[in-house]
Every structure is written in C-alpha cells, then in structure tokens.
Amino acid sequence: MSQDAPRNSIVIAGRYRLEEKLGRGGMGTVWRAYDELLGRAVAVKELHLGDGKEATGALREARTVAQIKHPHVVVVHDVVEHDERPYIVMELVEGGSLADRLTTDGPLDAGETARIGLALLGALSAAHHRGVLHRDVKPANVLMEAGTGRVVLTDFGIARLAGSTTISETGAFVGSPEYTSPERMQGASAGPESDLWSLGALLCAALTGESPFHRDSLGGVLHAVVYDEIRPPAQAGPLIPVIRGLLERDPARRLSVAEAQRPLSAYVTTGSLPSLPLPGRAPGPERPAAAATAPAGYSPTERVTEPAAPGRASKPRPGLRVGLVAALVVVAVSGAVAVTSLLGNDTTGQAQGPVPGAPAASPSPAADPSAARPSAPAAPATATATATVTAVAPAPAPAPVQPASAKPAPAGYRVVTDQQGFALAVPNGFQRSTDAQRVFYVSPDGAIRIGIKVTPATPGGALGAMRVSDTNGPDNNPGYRDNTVVPTTHNGLPAALWEFTWNGFTAAEGPRHTYDLGWDENGRMYDVWVSAPVGRLAQARSHFDAALDSFVPAG
Incomplete structure (x- = not known):
C-alpha cells in the first residue's frame, strides 16, 4: 500500500489507528495516530527501510532508544511490526520543530539558543550513557512543545549503537551533510563526539537561520565541512567559545558534554559565560588521542597532519581521497543524502611564532x-x-x-x-x-x-x-x-x-x-x-x- 495514501482506516498492531500525516523524511513518515487501547493520541513513525535484516536492526536499536528516560528525549511507547514494516510509537509533542520556528520567526537570540543547547546536551548525555548515538541532530529533529517551551530531541530513527559502523553495505549512510561531523563523512566508526559536532552546527543555525556549512551543492557542503574556515557567526556573541569547542574537527579536541554543559548552564542562569576547557588541551583518560588524517588529494608521503593536542605528537596518515569519491558516486546513483568523506583540520586559522633575530613584539621584557x-x-x-x-x-x-x-x-x-x-x-x-x-x-x-x-x-x-x-x-x-x-x-x-x-x-x-x-x-x-x-x-x-x-x- 502507498506510504502517502490516506490511512484513516488503517490500524497497525491491532491498536494504533493512523490519522494525519505530520511529516516525512529520508528515514520514514510520521503520523498522528490514536492508541485505541489506552485512549490517547500518539505519534507513529513508519520506517522506510530495505530488507528484513535492516528492519530487524532498526527495531533492535529502537528498543534500545526506548530505554532512554530523559525529559528532553522523546518518549518511545512501543516498537511494532505491521505488514513486515517496522513502526515506532512515540509520545505526541504538540508543537512544531526548531526548523519550523526558525522559518516562521527567524533566528533566536543567544539566551534562547543557550537554553536549547543545554537541553539537547542533557538528551545526548542520556543517550550516550545508554551507548546510543543519535547521528542526525538538526533543527528538524528538535521539537518545541507549545505552551511549555519544552525542548525534545526526536527521530532516533537512524541512531546506531556506539561502536557500530556508520556506513551501510552499499557504502552510504543516511543523514544530513550540513550537520554531519567530519569523522562520519570519513566513513569511520564514530563516537559520541560526532553528535556534539552536529549540536555545534545546530547552535549556529539557531542563531542565523541556517547551518554554517550550507552550500548550493553536496560537493560544496563536503568541502565546507572538511576544509573551509570555521568561524562562528557574529550573532553567537558570548557563545562563541562553546560553539568553537563543539566544532573542533579533531574529535579528541572537541568539547565533551560536561565541558559544554557548564558554561551554557552558567549563561542561562547568569547571562555571562565563564571560562571553559579549550580545544587543544592534552587528552586525558576520557579523551584519548585521535589519529591524524591527511586531507583528500594528498599522497601518503606528504606531511599533512591533523592538529594534535599539546603533548601529543602529530602523525602523518595516508589520504582518503577514495572515500570522498565513493561518497559522491553513491549520492549520484542513489539520490539519497549519503556521504563519505574525510576528517579535515580545524580551519579556524593559525598564527606565526617568533623569528630568530627579530625583536619580540611585546612591551614586556620577555625575549624570544x-x-x-x-x-x-x-x-x-x-x-x-x-x-x-x-x-x-x-x-x-x-x-x-x-x-x-x-x-x-x-x-x-x-x-x-x-x-x-x-x-x-x-x-x-x-x-x-x-x-x-x-x-x-x-x-x-x-x-x-x-x-x-x-x-x-x-x-x-x-x-x-x-x-x-x-x-x-x-x-x-x-x-x-x-x-x-x-x-x-x-x-x-x-x-x-x-x-x-x-x-x-x-x-x-x-x-x-x-x-x-x-x-x-x-x-x-x-x-x-x-x-x-x-x-x-x-x-x-x-x-x-x-x-x-x-x-x-x-x-
């Protein structure tokens, strides 16, 4: 039966009557539905998946997501199958998404952006504690409950358990390139840090109305994520240090949930941002050193490395040009939002140190x-x-x-x-x-x-x-x-x-x-x-x- 056909008379799993289609994305269609057993309105997501193996995996992961209990994570009531198609039954959050709000009302101020960011950090912390990565954090997947302002992270439909590959057997993954971390574009196994990169891009979008990596073509997006300078928008104001820390291209240097929560919480409470741990610190027990990666187009012998944290040596690594080419081929063939790419360098700029024999440009007596x-x-x-x-x-x-x-x-x-x-x-x-x-x-x-x-x-x-x-x-x-x-x-x-x-x-x-x-x-x-x-x-x-x-x- 057609996924877009009226479903007023369709009841799945013997209890959930599909009523109105609320939206559709790459991974599924969301319906307003009525739970006839418990007499309540719910949201039902019909997953668009391929073979039975993929569906089984999605159901398994959805059941894991259902175990996440947090006020800023959508509540999953049930996971069912109907006509060999998987469905996820969730709480119905009355209100539009953050993307809808940005379209209707325009960009947010720093205070509201900080509040939303803090809520999403709590949601991601709860998910990561369960070993679940969201992998598609973006404004369209953040619901804003009408009347209360409650922030709800939803659409864990493409979530994966930590440690699993982010690439399907066809060499592609589904997601939103403008919010996808460099390491995921590389096609490597991604950790919780990848969700934090996406959050950094989302905060920029909340402040300006669009992702900082928005370009007119997929190739342009790939280049922006991997190579282009990353400069937070002027509208970020006091939130710039947090956004910078989240948009570190090296996952080992990226701010952790706790490191980002502290300053955002202080800003929401006091209106000022305290100092915070900065990207570039030495990796600790919870922040292992990450291997460096050469940008695309460079041979394995070229000395192009990822910036390492202080105290950690930079190591040349072979280029991964094949991964980027494969990504573009997948996109051209499938038409899906599928990308594989490279882990690039943090392009926030760099500066030149002293030159022997040249006077130090400092009023202090310190010499070079x-x-x-x-x-x-x-x-x-x-x-x-x-x-x-x-x-x-x-x-x-x-x-x-x-x-x-x-x-x-x-x-x-x-x-x-x-x-x-x-x-x-x-x-x-x-x-x-x-x-x-x-x-x-x-x-x-x-x-x-x-x-x-x-x-x-x-x-x-x-x-x-x-x-x-x-x-x-x-x-x-x-x-x-x-x-x-x-x-x-x-x-x-x-x-x-x-x-x-x-x-x-x-x-x-x-x-x-x-x-x-x-x-x-x-x-x-x-x-x-x-x-x-x-x-x-x-x-x-x-x-x-x-x-x-x-x-x-x-x-």
Missing part, C-alpha cells in the same frame, strides 16, 4: 628564546621550497596602498587603518609595533599578539610558503610541535592554514599556540596570525576571527 641560540634563519612566508627546503631572502614588501573602506568593528574592538596598506579590527587597548618585515598589535600585558605581513605573491602561493615555514619550524621555534598546514579558502580565494605550539618566550609564561592564515590577493600575499599562551586560546581565537572577518586589503 630562539634568538639566543644558533639556528637556521627563519623561513619567510614568501620563501620557495627547494630539494633541501632552504629559505630564500624575502622580496621587498610592496609600497603601502590605502585599503578600501574598513568594515565595522565588533563590540570591544576598533578598526585600524594601517600605513602598510590594510585595515582590520583589533581589540581595544592593543598597541601597534613593528619589526623589519611585520606589523603587530599587542595586548597591554604583551601576552597576545596579532601579526600581519604583506609580501609580493610567489609562484608557490600561500600553501607553499606555509609548508616551507612549517618545515623550518623546529629551527625557529623551540619545542615546535602539534603542527599542521592545510589548504583552505578565504573569501573564495585559495589559502593555507598553519597551526602549531611551541615553548614560548619564557618558562614563566609557558607554551604558546599560534594560528596563521595566508592567502594571495591582488598580487600580494597576506599573512594574518594570532599567537597567545595556551591558557588564553579562547581570546586568541576570537581575536583571530575578528581580524579575518574585518580585514580589508589594499585595493
């Missing part, structure tokens, strides 16, 4: 320790690689040119128009400093530095220059580690992201972490970075985002 010991000269960002990967003298910087009109500065920042021919937003109180090649804007305590370097474009482009600098990193930065260089884009232009940790200027200050983005534009290569102590990465990343979002180069 690398300048005190013999080492190879620093590889300038415009260097070109040879067989021995040596540095070449930088070309003279182009004559200063006035930039186009500067973009508005976010709260707490001011726009500066630099005499070197660019404009950007820097935090209030940061002071300008220079050396022979670079411009710095330095925090009052000297701990955080925003750096900008403008040079003529070179044949190797930003990616080649960053790779040369990365190769020379151990010579230029004592304790150089957790380093990675990945290709990306900036405002639609080819770019490269470089990230690393090093020992820092002084033992008292401790290690520093650097985020650096370089790109070519109008015949010049622009290099923008932020460097800060590892304990102040939230500030550093906010400053990095503000600098990149507001940066206007010379015309």
